[in-house]
Amino acid sequence: MCTDAPALVEAICSLAVRGAPVLGIAGAYGVALAAARGFDVAEAARALEGARPTAVNLSVGVRRAEAAHAAALAKSGDPEAAAAAALVAARTLHREDAEASARMAAHGLALLDELVSGGGHRILTHCNTGSLVSGGEGTAFAVALQAHRAGRLRRLWVDETRPLLQGARLTAYEAARSGMAYTLLTDNAAGSLFAAGEVDAVLIGADRIAADGSVANKVGSYPLAVLARYHHVPFIVVAPVTTIDPDTPDGASIEVEQRPGFEVTEITAPQVPVTGAGGGIPVAPLGAQAYNPAFDVTPPELVTAIVTEGGAVSPVTAEALAELCARSRQVTIS
Amino acid sequence: MCTDAPALVEAICSLAVRGAPVLGIAGAYGVALAAARGFDVAEAARALEGARPTAVNLSVGVRRAEAAHAAALAKSGDPEAAAAAALVAARTLHREDAEASARMAAHGLALLDELVSGGGHRILTHCNTGSLVSGGEGTAFAVALQAHRAGRLRRLWVDETRPLLQGARLTAYEAARSGMAYTLLTDNAAGSLFAAGEVDAVLIGADRIAADGSVANKVGSYPLAVLARYHHVPFIVVAPVTTIDPDTPDGASIEVEQRPGFEVTEITAPQVPVTGAGGGIPVAPLGAQAYNPAFDVTPPELVTAIVTEGGAVSPVTAEALAELCARSRQVTIS
Numbered sequence: 001m002c003t004d005a006p007a008l009v010e011a012i013c014s015l016a017v018r019g020a021p022v023l024g025i026a027g028a029y030g031v032a033l034a035a036a037r038g039f040d041v042a043e044a045a046r047a048l049e050g051a052r053p054t055a056v057n058l059s060v061g062v063r064r065a066e067a068a069h070a071a072a073l074a075k076s077g078d079p080e081a082a083a084a085a086a087l088v089a090a091r092t093l094h095r096e097d098a099e100a101s102a103r104m105a106a107h108g109l110a111l112l113d114e115l116v117s118g119g120g121h122r123i124l125t126h127c128n129t130g131s132l133v134s135g136g137e138g139t140a141f142a143v144a145l146q147a148h149r150a151g152r153l154r155r156l157w158v159d160e161t162r163p164l165l166q167g168a169r170l171t172a173y174e175a176a177r178s179g180m181a182y183t184l185l186t187d188n189a190a191g192s193l194f195a196a197g198e199v200d201a202v203l204i205g206a207d208r209i210a211a212d213g214s215v216a217n218k219v220g221s222y223p224l225a226v227l228a229r230y231h232h233v234p235f236i237v238v239a240p241v242t243t244i245d246p247d248t249p250d251g252a253s254i255e256v257e258q259r260p261g262f263e264v265t266e267i268t269a270p271q272v273p274v275t276g277a278g279g280g281i282p283v284a285p286l287g288a289q290a291y292n293p294a295f296d297v298t299p300p301e302l303v304t305a306i307v308t309e310g311g312a313v314s315p316v317t318a319e320a321l322a323e324l325c326a327r328s329r330q331v332t333i334s
Numbered sequence: 335m336c337t338d339a340p341a342l343v344e345a346i347c348s349l350a351v352r353g354a355p356v357l358g359i360a361g362a363y364g365v366a367l368a369a370a371r372g373f374d375v376a377e378a379a380r381a382l383e384g385a386r387p388t389a390v391n392l393s394v395g396v397r398r399a400e401a402a403h404a405a406a407l408a409k410s411g412d413p414e415a416a417a418a419a420a421l422v423a424a425r426t427l428h429r430e431d432a433e434a435s436a437r438m439a440a441h442g443l444a445l446l447d448e449l450v451s452g453g454g455h456r457i458l459t460h461c462n463t464g465s466l467v468s469g470g471e472g473t474a475f476a477v478a479l480q481a482h483r484a485g486r487l488r489r490l491w492v493d494e495t496r497p498l499l500q501g502a503r504l505t506a507y508e509a510a511r512s513g514m515a516y517t518l519l520t521d522n523a524a525g526s527l528f529a530a531g532e533v534d535a536v537l538i539g540a541d542r543i544a545a546d547g548s549v550a551n552k553v554g555s556y557p558l559a560v561l562a563r564y565h566h567v568p569f570i571v572v573a574p575v576t577t578i579d580p581d582t583p584d585g586a587s588i589e590v591e592q593r594p595g596f597e598v599t600e601i602t603a604p605q606v607p608v609t610g611a612g613g614g615i616p617v618a619p620l621g622a623q624a625y626n627p628a629f630d631v632t633p634p635e636l637v638t639a640i641v642t643e644g645g646a647v648s649p650v651t652a653e654a655l656a657e658l659c660a661r662s663r664q665v666t667i668s
Contacts, residue, residue, distance in 0.1 A: 157625070160598065160618075162496060162520040168599070168618040176619045184618055185625040186496040186598055188521040188554025192590075192630040195556060220522025222529060223557055226564045256526075264494065264520055265502070267601050269615045281603045284494075284502040284518055285510045291491070291519040296526040 005034040005044040012051035012058070015164065019133020020207045021097050021240055023052065024061030028090035031065035035083035041069055053255045054216055054295050055207040056245040065089045094135045100240045100309035101136025108143030108203070108238050108307045109150065111314075115234045115304070116200040120154035121147050124190060127161045127218035128170035129205035129238070139238040140203040141174060143307070148180045154200075156182040157193060161218060163263040163292065187220050194231040202228050206239035206306075213300030213316035214251030219293050225302040234304040241308045241328040244321055251297040261290030339368040339378040346385040346392070349498065353467020354541045355431050355574055357386065358395030362424035365399035369417035375403055387589045388550055388629050390542040390579040399423045428469045434574045434643035435470025442477030442537070442572050442641045443484065445648075449568045449638070450534040454488035455481050458524060461495045461552035462504035463539035463572070473572040474537040475508060477641070482514045488534075490516040491527060495552060497597040497626065521554050528565040536562045540573035540640075547634030547650035548585030556630040559637065568638040575642045575662040578655055585631040595624030 002008040008030045011017045017026050027048045034044030045066045049059045065086045072078075072085035112121050123144050130141035137145055147153040156175050161167035168184055175182035185193070193199050202224050208216040215221070215237050228235040248254055262278025265288050269281065276282040284290070305314035306321070310328045313320045336342040342364045345351045351360050361382050368378030379400045383393045399420045406412075406419035446455050457478050464475035471479055481487040490509050495501035502518055509516035519527070527533050536558050542550040549555070549571050562569040582588055596612025599622050603615065618624070639648035640655070644662045647654045 159522075160496070162494070162522060165617050168622075172618045172622050176622065183623050183625050184595075184598055186521070186553070188493075188496060188557055189625055189627060189630075191557035191560065192553065192627050193625070195630070219520070219526065223522060223525035223561060226525065226561055227557060230560045230564070261518075264518055267603065267615075269601065269617070281601075283499050283603070284506045288502075288506050288510065289517050291517050291523055291527070293523060293526050296523075296529070 004037060005030050005039060005048060008033070009047050009051045012048070019128060020055045020057045020205060020243060021134045021139065022132070023055045024057035024242060025090065025094045025097055025135055027058045027061035028065035028093045031062055031069065032083065032086035032090045035069050035079070035086045038079070041066060052257060054257045056248070057240070057242050060242045061093055064093060097134055097240065098136030101134050101138055101142045103309035104139055104238050104240070104307055105137065105142040105146035107309070107312050108236070109146040111236065111305055111307060111312050112143065112147060112201060113152070120152050122155045122157065122198055122200045123147070123153065124157040124159065124193065124199045124202045124224065125171065126159040126167065126187070126204050126220055126224060128166040128174070130171065130174040132170055132174065133205070139205040139240070141171065143203055143238055144180070145178055148178060153180060156180050157190070157199065158182050158184045159187045159190060159220065160184055161220060162187055166218070190224060191227060194227045194233065199231070199233050201234045201236055203236050203238060206237050206243050207295055208248060208254055209237070209239060209244045209306065209321070210248040210250050210254055211246050211321065212250045212318045213303060213306065213321055214254065215298045215303055215306070216254045216256065216295045217298070219296050222296040222298045225298040229302050235302060236305050236307060237303055238307045241310050241325060244325055246322070246325060251299055254297055256297065257294040259292045259294050261292055264290035264292050338371060339364050339373060339382060342367070343381050343385045346382070353462060354389045354391045354539060354577055355468045355473065356466070357389045358391035358576060359424065359428045359431055359469055361392045361395035362399035362427045365396055365403065366417065366420035366424045369403050369413070369420045372413070375400060386591060388541045388591045390582070391574070391576050394576045395427055398427060431468055431574065432470030435468050435472055435476045437643035438473055438572050438574070438641055439471065439476040439480035441643070441646050442570070443480040445570065445639055445641060445646050446477065446481060446535060447486070454486050456489045456491065456532055456534045457481070457487065458491040458493070458527065458533045458536045458558065459505065460493040460501065460521070460538050460554055460558060462500040462508070464505065464508040466504055466508065467539070473539040473574070475505065477537055477572055478514070479512055482512060487514060490514050491524070491533065492516050492518045493521045493524060493554065494518060495554060496521055500552070524558060525561060528561045528567065533565070533567050535568045535570055537570050537572060540571050540577050541629055542582060542588055543571070543573060543578045543640065543655070544582040544584050544588055545578070545580050545655065546584045546652045547637060547640065547655055548588065549632045549637055549640070550588045550590065550629045551632070553627050553630050556632045559632040563636050569636060570639050570641060571637055572641045575644050575659060578659055580656070580659060585633055588631055590631065591628040593626045593628050595626055598624035598626050
């Protein structure tokens, strides 16, 4: 439980709180919390925004609550009223995210039905994009769940998602709980599945989408995009409109977070005593250096479609994304 | 230590003894052992051959010792002389494998120097192909080692190789011991490296090469081949001629071993007490089903070259491979 903003920053850095949409919600509540407890709101906002550099939703959520706080403070001059306004903003974002999930799920399933013919969808997914990362049922996972409920999910292929195994630990759990037909695999086994014609579509989330349609998502997404292209399988990104960042022009401008090597050289398991420097069980020689980017970037030409709560964009172009963002802003304002 | 053939079969099944070339050597010694201890040689040979279906070298080694045994028995009628002949055959195979390693390393480095321009090679490798799998210094790893000794290895990128982490546990160890500049990565992080232009060549081993040049190797090899093609990076397979199986016409004819799901759903670490059904630490929900093929198959059109002790074949065609095999047989007979 996080009772102040610094504790929340720590929870975000250590990935106890993770997943793009929920980071935005957490960031907004973090600002509300700082305001309610009388901390410096701007300072807390900067610390929260900086906790993870790649997920744009975190920054969007933080700034929305911060703006509500500032507006209320300017209007009333009352810190308590301003804190209350920040909390209202956080709760609104939370509710909107749940509604966005439901709309993404509907749009995503409609697109799948259009792109994939035959008796039910065999969907490959990566990382964790369900209700554990969302105010609602998630992004990519919500689409698979919608397909399952409609009786049109033949199989959910779940990438284990090294190094932190969010697929094995979280997505498999959510799939099992929902009664979906699912199978876990090591990330590197996806190639055989594509080669055997066992994948109808890849569905993933996103941490940041640049203005040109480049998609930053959990490391391992880009190899799936290349495999999907090679095998003529649709590669679909499901994310709320807030994930699209007009201030990031292209893939090269996306800052990709590099995480500590011990996430690769050690296996963390809560069940076992700590033995390695990173708190896990060493699986590599002492002193082994590891390359551990948290995300990779998929260029727009490999993305079949981006599905948002405001509809799907396909083909993915800067113009189509800009139009979608403009339309969504109108809806929010009206 | 294996003091009889059944113990060796168990060691091969559990991967205590693993890696294509060393499986052949182990198989030959297994036959010699069975003969020396008075077991039924044919029965032991079939059990050894059947221990793992994909690596053709195992079968080649077993049959070579078995043939030597049968020939000596037919000639002398003396079981002891036949057992001695099987042992000589195993020792010869062992010595030949070491010599083959050295020749593969030389041919491989010459090819790298030809294909890759500039100051030193940045090589990506998968699984473990060094002295732990060979009578000599290995296959793909031996080439990287040769480059290192020649001062032309800029970096060895080591895929951790899920599920059993042979890259993290074994290749990283061999690279560290040899003083190579190496970096470990999760298999799914290779995509970012290719995208960043950090990979000059992929070097892998092989468990079986079909007559058409299709390559069965550790699962995760095929996705690397697709990434390499997409990024115009050479994809080079290094394996002794015995890995080429003229009796397997194509990739579809290669039997790919499916291994137990617990290798994926549990993490095995010798340091920690057993908690899961498979003897490891559970990292997925109880009852999670896993897809766990030990190998995948890369079609010849994605393989830039196959490097053997008899030279390199590029482009990879059925005719070129058949010619290489014929040439190698002549050398062996002469």
